[in-house]
Amino acid sequence: MSKSLSIEINASGIATLTLNRIERHNAFDDEFIVEMTSALEGLATNPAVRVLVLAATGKSFSAGADLGWMKRMASYGEAENLADAQKLAKLMHTLDSLPIPTIAAVQGPAYGGGVGLIACCDMVFASPEAQFSLTEVKLGLIPAVISPYVIRKIGVAQARRYFLSAERFSSTTAQRIGLVHELAPQDEVIVLAHSWATQLLNNGPMAMAAAKRLVAEVADRPICSELNDLCAKRIAAQRVSNEGQEGLTAFIEKRPPNWVKH
The missing domain is CATH 3.90.226.10 (2-enoyl-CoA Hydratase; Chain A, domain 1)
Incomplete structure (x- = not known):
């Protein structure tokens, strides 16, 4: 540098x-x-x-x-x-x-x-x-x-x-x-x-990356069945991802998720 x-x-x-x-x-x-x-x-x-x-x-x-x-x-x-x-x-x-x-x-x-x-x-x-x-x-x-x-x-x-x-x-x-x-x-x-x-840093790293991509994909597009399907696919994929599973499990168990450093 x-x-x-x-x-x-x-x-x-x-x-x-x-x-x-x-x-x-x-x-x-x-x-x-x-x-x-x-x-x-x-x-x-x-x-x-x-x-x-x-x-x-x-x-x-x-x-x-x-x-x-x-x-x-x-x-x-x-x-x-x-x-x-x-x-x-x-x-x-x-x-x-x-x-x-x-x-x-x-x-x-x-x-x-x-x-x-x-x-x-x-x-x-x-x-x-x-x-x-x-x-x-x-x-x-x-x-x-x-x-x-x-x-x-x-x-x-x-x-x-x-x-x-x-x-x-x-x-x-x-x-x-x-x-x-x-x-x-x-x-x-x-x-x-x-x-x-x-x-x-408290937020899921992969979720934030996916959220950035979501903004780019959704911005300025008309709300229609195609866009609704795209959004549904994005959340479904995130829910079954390792990070999504960890985040949901941590919330239910009332503990910090594994990406949060103690």
């Missing part, structure tokens, strides 16, 4: 992935994108990891794209830009589809792709100092790669405003439109994120 990223995994299985490019306001370039994708893939396959907290050091959570990276990409052709954009798309998809719960602790401003990282997380906590902006159109660009995640998070009506205006908005507004779940003082955001991560 380079100085740009750090990973800490505690004894309970909570991993903290921290963005450390303080001098660059945690902006990312092509190398950082590949490195972060690799780090997330490693966490996804690590059986010791139960929850991920995504955090950052310095004044900013992430300023989005690094200026030097953008200058290089401006001199490339369309094919090279496509390959580069696909790497960023892979990063966003990897974070979004991680099979463990993901919690963003946003201590400072997040712009452009930084908003994309936040939108890919399951839970988001932010400080009053955090500001947000989808700045791409100011540069004659568009937030294309992050758009599926941001639109899913804040909805079409808000995306049409903030994609076009590129305006900065507060953490209070971010909470109101659905990008952020809760607010906390700047020095308590990471504490709140870890508190929630600890609470999530």
Whole structure:
């Protein structure tokens, strides 16, 4: 792991992935994108990891794209830009589809792709100092790669405003439109994120992974017999799984299930 990223995994299985490019306001370039994708893939396959907290050091959570990276990409052709954009798309998809719960602790401003990282997380906590902006159109660009995640998070009506205006908005507004779940003082955001991560350890690991997949499968689909059948199959499979059986048995026997550490 380079100085740009750090990973800490505690004894309970909570991993903290921290963005450390303080001098660059945690902006990312092509190398950082590949490195972060690799780090997330490693966490996804690590059986010791139960929850991920995504955090950052310095004044900013992430300023989005690094200026030097953008200058290089401006001199490339369309094919090279496509390959580069696909790497960023892979990063966003990897974070979004991680099979463990993901919690963003946003201590400072997040712009452009930084908003994309936040939108890919399951839970988001932010400080009053955090500001947000989808700045791409100011540069004659568009937030294309992050758009599926941001639109899913804040909805079409808000995306049409903030994609076009590129305006900065507060953490209070971010909470109101659905990008952020809760607010906390700047020095308590990471504490709140870890508190929630600890609470999530009480839940079945496989059940949480299945619940994440369920949201993706059910979202924006019409309620019909096909969807009802899908949901019925999902709960039936979970009930007869080893984890489902253990959870139900533990509840009946009034004891903690075996995934809860004593």
